[in-house]
Amino acid sequence: MTDTPTQTVESIITVTPGALLRRRLFGHYGLLFGLAILVLVAAAALFAPLLTDQSPYAQDLSARMKPPFWMAGSDPSHLLGTDQLGRDYLARLLYGARISLLIGTVTALISGVIGTALGVAAGYFGGKVDLAATFLINVRLALPVVLVSLAIVALFGGSLQIVILVLGFLLWDRFAIVMRSSVMQIRGLEYVNAAKAIGCSKTRIVLSEIMPNVINNLIVVMTLEMAHAILLEAALSFLGLGVQPPTPSWGLMISEGKEMMLFQPWLITIPGIALFLLVLAINLLGDGLRDVTAPEAKG
Amino acid sequence: MSETILNVQGLTVDIPLAAGTLQAVRGIDFELKRGETLCIVGESGSGKSLTSLAVIGLLGKRLKVGASKLEFEGRDLRSLTRKQMQALRGDRMAMIFQEPMTSLNPAYTIGDQLAEALQLHRKVSKAEAMARAADLLGKVGITAAESRLQQYPHQLSGGLRQRVMIAMALMCEPDLIIADEPTTALDVTIQAQILRLLADLKREMNLALILVTHDLGVVARIADKVAVMYAGEIVESGTAKEIFDAPSHPYTRGLLDCIPVPGKTRPGEPLGSIPGIVPSLIGDVSGCAFRSRCVLARETCSGRIPKRSASGEHTYRCIQETLVSEVA
Amino acid sequence: MLAFALKRLGLAILVTFTVSVISFSLLHLSGDPATSLAGENATAADIAAISRQYGFDRPLTVQYTDWLWKALHGDFGESYYFKLPVADLIADRLSITMTLGICAISFALLTAVPLGVAAAVRPNSVVDRTALFLSVAGQAMPSFWFGLVMIVIFSIKLRLLPASGSETWRHFIMPTVVLGYYAMPAIMRLTRAGMLEVLNADYIRTARAKGAGAGRVLFKHALRNAIVPVVSLSAVQMGFMLGGSVVVEAIFSLHGAGYLAWESIGRHDLPTVQALILIFSCFYILFTLLSDLANAWLDPRIRVG
Numbered sequence: 028m029t030d031t032p033t034q035t036v037e038s039i040i041t042v043t044p045g046a047l048l049r050r051r052l053f054g055h056y057g058l059l060f061g062l063a064i065l066v067l068v069a070a071a072a073l074f075a076p077l078l079t080d081q082s083p084y085a086q087d088l089s090a091r092m093k094p095p096f097w098m099a100g101s102d103p104s105h106l107l108g109t110d111q112l113g114r115d116y117l118a119r120l121l122y123g124a125r126i127s128l129l130i131g132t133v134t135a136l137i138s139g140v141i142g143t144a145l146g147v148a149a150g151y152f153g154g155k156v157d158l159a160a161t162f163l164i165n166v167r168l169a170l171p172v173v174l175v176s177l178a179i180v181a182l183f184g185g186s187l188q189i190v191i192l193v194l195g196f197l198l199w200d201r202f203a204i205v206m207r208s209s210v211m212q213i214r215g216l217e218y219v220n221a222a223k224a225i226g227c228s229k230t231r232i233v234l235s236e237i238m239p240n241v242i243n244n245l246i247v248v249m250t251l252e253m254a255h256a257i258l259l260e261a262a263l264s265f266l267g268l269g270v271q272p273p274t275p276s277w278g279l280m281i282s283e284g285k286e287m288m289l290f291q292p293w294l295i296t297i298p299g300i301a302l303f304l305l306v307l308a309i310n311l312l313g314d315g316l317r318d319v320t321a322p323e324a325k326g
Numbered sequence: 327m328s329e330t331i332l333n334v335q336g337l338t339v340d341i342p343l344a345a346g347t348l349q350a351v352r353g354i355d356f357e358l359k360r361g362e363t364l365c366i367v368g369e370s371g372s373g374k375s376l377t378s379l380a381v382i383g384l385l386g387k388r389l390k391v392g393a394s395k396l397e398f399e400g401r402d403l404r405s406l407t408r409k410q411m412q413a414l415r416g417d418r419m420a421m422i423f424q425e426p427m428t429s430l431n432p433a434y435t436i437g438d439q440l441a442e443a444l445q446l447h448r449k450v451s452k453a454e455a456m457a458r459a460a461d462l463l464g465k466v467g468i469t470a471a472e473s474r475l476q477q478y479p480h481q482l483s484g485g486l487r488q489r490v491m492i493a494m495a496l497m498c499e500p501d502l503i504i505a506d507e508p509t510t511a512l513d514v515t516i517q518a519q520i521l522r523l524l525a526d527l528k529r530e531m532n533l534a535l536i537l538v539t540h541d542l543g544v545v546a547r548i549a550d551k552v553a554v555m556y557a558g559e560i561v562e563s564g565t566a567k568e569i570f571d572a573p574s575h576p577y578t579r580g581l582l583d584c585i586p587v588p589g590k591t592r593p594g595e596p597l598g599s600i601p602g603i604v605p606s607l608i609g610d611v612s613g614c615a616f617r618s619r620c621v622l623a624r625e626t627c628s629g630r631i632p633k634r635s636a637s638g639e640h641t642y643r644c645i646q647e648t649l650v651s652e653v654a
Numbered sequence: 655m656l657a658f659a660l661k662r663l664g665l666a667i668l669v670t671f672t673v674s675v676i677s678f679s680l681l682h683l684s685g686d687p688a689t690s691l692a693g694e695n696a697t698a699a700d701i702a703a704i705s706r707q708y709g710f711d712r713p714l715t716v717q718y719t720d721w722l723w724k725a726l727h728g729d730f731g732e733s734y735y736f737k738l739p740v741a742d743l744i745a746d747r748l749s750i751t752m753t754l755g756i757c758a759i760s761f762a763l764l765t766a767v768p769l770g771v772a773a774a775v776r777p778n779s780v781v782d783r784t785a786l787f788l789s790v791a792g793q794a795m796p797s798f799w800f801g802l803v804m805i806v807i808f809s810i811k812l813r814l815l816p817a818s819g820s821e822t823w824r825h826f827i828m829p830t831v832v833l834g835y836y837a838m839p840a841i842m843r844l845t846r847a848g849m850l851e852v853l854n855a856d857y858i859r860t861a862r863a864k865g866a867g868a869g870r871v872l873f874k875h876a877l878r879n880a881i882v883p884v885v886s887l888s889a890v891q892m893g894f895m896l897g898g899s900v901v902v903e904a905i906f907s908l909h910g911a912g913y914l915a916w917e918s919i920g921r922h923d924l925p926t927v928q929a930l931i932l933i934f935s936c937f938y939i940l941f942t943l944l945s946d947l948a949n950a951w952l953d954p955r956i957r958v959g
Contacts, residue, residue, distance in 0.1 A: 057790075162665075162668070162669070162672075165665065165669045166669050166672045166673055166676070168890075168938065168942075169669055169670070169673050169935040169938045169939050170673060170676070170677070170931070170935055171896075171897025171898070171931060171934040171935060171938070172897065172898075173897060173898050173900050173901060174897060174900060174915055174919075174927075174930065174931055174934060175677070175680070175931060177900065177915075177916065177919050178680070178681065178919050178927050178931065179680065181919045181920065181922065182681065182922070254793075254794070258796050261796050261798075261799075262796065262797070262798055262901050265796075265798045265901075266798075266900070266901065266904055266916060267920070268919065268920070278796075278798075281796075281798070281799055281802065285802060288802060288805075288806055289806070289810055292806055295799065295802055295803070295806075296803075299796065299799040299802075299803070302796050302799065303791075303794050303795055303796065303799070304794075306793075306794040306796070307790065307791070307793075307794035310790065310793055310794055311790065314790075382863065384859060384862055384863060409867075412865050412866075412867055413865060414865070415862070415863060415864070415865040416863060416864035416865030416866075417865055420863065420864075421863040423856060423859065423860065423863075425856050428855060428856040428857065429856040429857055429859070429860045430857055430860065431857040431860070431861065431875055431878075431879070432857070432879065432953075432954065432955060433878045433879050433952075433953075433954065434878075435954075442864065442866070443864045443865075446864055446865050446866055446870075447865060478954040478955070480954065480955045491860070494860075494864070
């Protein structure tokens, strides 16, 4: 006896997975917008020496606080003007992109490795391992990130490496939480049991059966933490306990421009908007990726 | 003759989709009197649930409902405002859904949810509403009703929850109850109990009952009248006896062939099945929707299909007259 | 419920203990506190004397036990800079931070929940898109920069609000908005997602079938179920916000606990920093504990197990 074949409203609406993916991708201006800005910023960072012949460090006390090109009295050799020490603002902005991107990627990589290892172990082995990992996550979440990183940077001295290390060792919580629950969901599925049944080793199961299926989530968290790290570095540098002068960090630029913001507001608006756009782009990319790869997680 | 509770003529439900308009329900007529049970039978996607939701006014705004007549107790439902329809819902007409496990709000006690059904329509105190709730829980066969009132849905089994849903539908003593697959999600033994309960309550309270189901066994047990739906149309309707004794539409006969009959069907003998799938209802649909699956199909089936009268109330839509010899 | 509460409390205590160990060792392993305390021109003898005086010459475990024992009795030692008991110092400043935290979370909830509900009721509408825009922008906005921009607009250009200090309620408006905006996107997204899910639930259809009106369906039947995760998220956000108040307090010169932490870190005032980290951690732990309990209480499936 065959089942009575049916065709529901749902099955009529459903289109092929490929078309759905494309529709979601191109229906997603956010994703494309994010990707475009990120590529632009990355290019600016990478080709900074080609885009400007100015040095981000060279001071010129005779040309201090020149306004950017859209204002009266601007200097064509300093498109975005100069800061209070006469350094070219465009050069500082371009070289500053390097700092932000470097902090973002390296921090996300370090915390990604820590968090993923912890989360996958917790999710795959469960039991006591899970208990221990959950406890660690709880402890980590209880530590106030800004305060702890400020304190450590203050004690060890502010440098790019220290900031990256501190943030890398602090921002793994979301990786661990997301990886733990994704692996838990997948662990019980048929094909993982099938792999166990044919005698695959645990390492093999984790690497070749589980990881490929949670990699989407990993990439999404990666983007979110990149954005998080960039914002935190800027905040630390703004508070004077992050990257130290004269490094052209965007947070530091805002901090230095703060004193002059009454008369030269562009000193804080330019790096502020750059920071906002970069973080926005990374977040949009992450959101877009999540929607494209996992429509049910939308919202 | 007792009074007519519901009179539906030419009911349509359109679902606008990107690919075109899906004509999910295409011109349905039926009439229901007090004390009658109408079973709407069909496979999933035949439009039977949409029909019942259209009557009670619970379809989403996206879906377009049309009808040449939609009368409930002599009132034209099409002319009612949202507020008036709301006042009718739960009071004069009530609905019981398929999923008892998820149809009760997990955040409130059974008592709260039952009392709300009464308090929305009557000026009664909470205590009075609770007393009626306890009374009705007893009536639908729930023991220790008083203590059940304090419980939350998750503490009750599926069968109990469906009894609660039935009690909720009865709170305002409605004239019409629409039950959409009320037993599908339940165990077989519970199914029989719930059906008997519905039949008893209908008789006792003298109300009209619409039962939407895909299960002909249910129909045989409870129905006075039957409407067989296929692809958004009623292909055959009549009294239960007429339909079971002399099924006239090829689809109805196909459905009946799928059920084993004790004493008639021999062990090992293959049961009937209907090959093929329901056609797409997007865009214009002409002719008989069943023709692609019908063993008796001929060229004229793509033309206009007449509504034929077999006997009494018994009608069916088919290009050919059914010979009684074919049925037997 | 009681068993759940006790278990949760036990975990909270264990986490608190671990946090205290970590923060203590982090700050003590990072260098010799006596050296930084003695100043740049100190001789070796000076450093040794200071080390003896503050007990830095003892083993770290002894120092820790001593510190913890005193901390449990409300004694966090004496500030190196102010030469005052750290406990008094913090108690003085905490009210400002708490006021700010409560205002900020209220602001976040009062904007995020209605927006989230409205967005869920009409997906893809103008309201939904505005809410989405606000939340996306909020997540990308560096809060210190947002604060500065607000100062430029509302204090300098429009002269409407004071830029710094904590004397009147008007001093708290901008810090509240800046800190609250930080928590708003997450709460809004969760409210929206929760409402979207709940509005499709079968029991919502049941409520409508009973004849309940739109408002009643939305608020009594839907929001009551969608709000449960929002409650726990807000508690967690409140914990994060107190920890993150450092930045906002620094911008608006609100002399609260966060500002004290910032100053003390710059001054290498170890006892104060240590106490503040522990206290902010405790707040977070307390809020998550309360949120879990509130969650269990709000969800009958946990409460009446």
